[in-house]
Amino acid sequence: MNFSKAIAIASLTFGASFGAFAQPASPYQYGTHLDIAQVIAIDAPANASGHTSTATLTYRDSDGKVQKVSYLRPTTSANQN
Template identity: 45%
Template sequence: MNTNTLYAACLFAALNICTFSARAEADVTPQTYTYGTHLDIQKVLAMTQDAGASCGIVDAQLTYLNSQGKTETLNYRKFADCHSDN
């Protein structure tokens, strides 16, 4: 096996690993929070909210790792982060 073939095989293997992990992240099904929902949060990865209203209730999303290291997503409603100029 020459070096070019070896380099191509290594590159192909690395790309497959990256593609596999990206597919695993894309398979996350968001769960909607309700009162009493059991949350198994080991590490918070991201917190986002809709940019609609400046104040009031908005939709938000929490992306986190559970205790098994699996990525989970939780949809919930919250008061927007309101900033006053006073």
């Protein structure tokens, strides 16, 4: 494989992955089946106010597609007595 072909393949792979990260997260609802093969990232605000904050889970499913789901999680201040 020559260098220009390797660069083309790498750029197409990166472009496809970047497009998947740009997709909006679907909101989680109780009972939703999640097909998680690999967790890629968990994004949650560090200094959220109130009792809950919205976190986003980015994962790869068993088909290899990158998915996102958003969910409510308790803030650390809500766990203080």
